[in-house]
Amino acid sequence: MAARIDHLTTSGVFTLDGGAWEVDNNVWIVGDDTEAIVIDAAHDPDAVTAALAGRRLTAIVCTHAHNDHVNAAPALAEATGAPILLHPDDRPLWELTHPGRAPDGELADGQTLTVAGTGLRVLHTPGHAPGAVCLYAPDLGTVFTGDTLFAGGPGATGRSFSDFPTIIASIRDRLLTLPPETVVRTGHGESTTVGAEAPHLREWIDRGH
Template structure:
């Protein structure tokens, strides 16, 4: 028996670099699957740790919510050693090439696309702002949203660096994410999980502060 589908969580540590700066970061790696197969969201920093979490299950895909180096820097190693494809929205190619100038992702994520693993269907939602090709993955039957760096427990993702835009991320959050059921658990790329209901009332504050 494959067991019930479940969400698994791994925290890895490393650095994020952009615009000439480098910062120490901790990243959330999310795994969705059962005892037989699993999908990885954001293979960050530590391929060994990600592969250990996968174990002897079939890895169906390495999905990148966006291509900042801290979210993709273990993706190639994990993919090469597992045979799984790397999936990325094409509008993040400019960021992807900063980490992998000589390698392309294996497949494209598109708004409205569907990914299936272990009986769980994930809807791809293009949510630009933090990055041009940023996506979130929504699993209705799990009541879960994997938000990358678009939405956190304390507000929207950062937009102060290249290829980001505050107005765009606010529109993505307002029009795409806050329309989901309030009970939806939000699993972000960094930090603690939250819910749509917990974050929705704060949208006017974020707009007023400009972040």
């Protein structure tokens, strides 16, 4: 059976730089009836475990280490035995949420994760966070962008560990070069496509200055 994409939304609090905000997060599960990976274990490990429906979890992949994307990761790892994977440039952010509990493995640009016979290529896309990554699954016609690219624009860069010119370069060079029909599955909110977002690049750059 080919890999499929399951989706659930979890709710909780994002905290950084002394602020706190109520947020809804997209949790993406890619796999078949036997095995799966989770992209961004957010807020509610029990809800994620229930969505797995008994499948073997092979990895918990973090698109970046803001607390709302990783706060359920250790509990999910303990429940399932799956390793937590994070780009090493985001370790300082990770430590803010999980001091003393290191991720189990590192993500690297160009690396391919395979689940249910389907490859997901890691794209290092810093800007929203230093170690932010996207996961491109050409066989599924989709890219999981975390908080790098949303429907309507780039992720926020007004807080610690973020940089606007860097996120624009990441989107321009790593995401808008994908086929225009590629579905962009985001960390929050609705999905979009590369083709829908590409025409707005100049507008985002002008708005950022």
